[in-house]
Amino acid sequence: MIQVEGLTKVYKTKKKTITGVNDVSLKVNQGEIFGVVGYSGAGKSSLIRCVNLLERPTSGTVTVDGTEMTSLSGEALREQRLKIGMIFQHFYLINQKTVFENIAFALRAAGVESKDMKARVEELLQRVELLDKRDSYPSQLSGGQKQRVGIARALANNPTVLLCDEATSALDPTTTKSILALLKNLNKELGLTIMLITHEMNVVKDICHRMAIMQDGKVVEEGSVYDLFAEPQNVLTQEFISNVVSFELPEATLAQCSGTIVKVVFKGDIAGEGIIADTLQKYNVKGNFLHGAIEYIESKPLGIFIMELSGEIGDIHEAIQYIQARKAKVEVIRDGLAASH
Numbered sequence: 283m284i285q286v287e288g289l290t291k292v293y294k295t296k297k298k299t300i301t302g303v304n305d306v307s308l309k310v311n312q313g314e315i316f317g318v319v320g321y322s323g324a325g326k327s328s329l330i331r332c333v334n335l336l337e338r339p340t341s342g343t344v345t346v347d348g349t350e351m352t353s354l355s356g357e358a359l360r361e362q363r364l365k366i367g368m369i370f371q372h373f374y375l376i377n378q379k380t381v382f383e384n385i386a387f388a389l390r391a392a393g394v395e396s397k398d399m400k401a402r403v404e405e406l407l408q409r410v411e412l413l414d415k416r417d418s419y420p421s422q423l424s425g426g427q428k429q430r431v432g433i434a435r436a437l438a439n440n441p442t443v444l445l446c447d448e449a450t451s452a453l454d455p456t457t458t459k460s461i462l463a464l465l466k467n468l469n470k471e472l473g474l475t476i477m478l479i480t481h482e483m484n485v486v487k488d489i490c491h492r493m494a495i496m497q498d499g500k501v502v503e504e505g506s507v508y509d510l511f512a513e514p515q516n517v518l519t520q521e522f523i524s525n526v527v528s529f530e531l532p533e534a535t536l537a538q539c540s541g542t543i544v545k546v547v548f549k550g551d552i553a554g555e556g557i558i559a560d561t562l563q564k565y566n567v568k569g570n571f572l573h574g575a576i577e578y579i580e581s582k583p584l585g586i587f588i589m590e591l592s593g594e595i596g597d598i599h600e601a602i603q604y605i606q607a608r609k610a611k612v613e614v615i616r617d618g619l620a621a622s623h
């Protein structure tokens with residue numbers, strides 16, 4: 283579990299003072315995958331580096347698994363930090379050492395004895411499915427394979443928490459998927475708590491349980507990934523989500539529609555129900571699907587549809603109310619241009 287309270291990180295350079303993180307409080311629960319999203323300069327790296335005190339916060343506290351990291355220094359901090367694994371966008375492997383030696387290096391630092399080394403390295407390589415590359419050098423590996431070595435190394439000391447600093451940003455979409463699947467697996471099998479930072483909403487959508495959106499050093503919105511995808515409140519959250527789930531209608535399509543245009547969001551189990559067909563028939567309203575999809579977030583369906591509703595205006599309003607009463611969200615994007623057809 284990671285608890286951040288009132289964390290501020292100020293950088294002072296000769297020319298100016300920059301507040302990288304500005305009074306952030308958040309909690310990552312035990313066994314959760316938590317994503318922090320934001321544009322470049324939002325303060326994501328500063329925040330995650332403050333969690334294991336790679337950067338010392340200017341003020342505020344960080345507590346990991348009950349230990350207040352910010353109260354530690356020297357040997358006590360070093361020891362506590364070993365319980366927190368970290369992986370990076372650019373992997374940071376030692377190029378002169380083989381895969382085996384890169385991992386053995388981390389194990390040695392964690393106090394593993396020579397006699398146990400081979401078995402332990404091989405166990406870690408097995409976990410990241412890279413046993414066949416044990417004698418290769420980093421230059422002989424693909425980006426995804428390098429990140430697998432990074433993950434094996436991060437797991438060397440059996441951490442309870444894994445921090446991921448843009449871990450898939452240098453990888454192509456297919457390799458990204460396979461690394462995300464590996465992280466999800468480690469979360470499930472080892473109960474590993476994972477905090478990741480990314481500028482890619484797809485990463486969050488694929489594996490995170492909860493997320494926070496950062497802007498100018500602050501958290502502007504936080505919640506379950508499902509709820510934020512269903513009903514984002516903050517403009518920035520809406521913008522990030524529209525990069526992944528976008529239902530913008532072409533002007534030409536809009537120009538051809540004279541009915542009431544609505545966006546309907548169905549959450550959870552009701553997403554699959556035939557509510558729309560049922561409603562349209564009941565109120566004698568004609569419905570025309572213009573755009574939409576059912577997304578699955580954490581295996582839960584989230585249906586988002588853009589529709590044109592035509593008919594008597596009173597019937598349309600009643601149909602909308604009927605759909606809303608069944609726990610779907612209906613937003614009128616544009617009122618009908620004519621009362622009826």
Ligand SMILES: Nc1ncnc2c1ncn2[C@@H]1O[C@H](COP(=O)(O)OP(=O)(O)OP(=O)(O)O)[C@@H](O)[C@H]1O
Nearest residue numbers: 293300301302320321322323324325326327328329
């Ligand atoms: N060591 C540093 N010295 C001075 N300013 C810094 C330092 N590190 C970060 N900053 C500044 O703090 C702010 C937040 O940067 P940070 O790297 O945490 O953001 P980010 O969201 O991770 O962005 P990116 O994805 O580009 O790394 C930025 O204005 C940045 O210039």
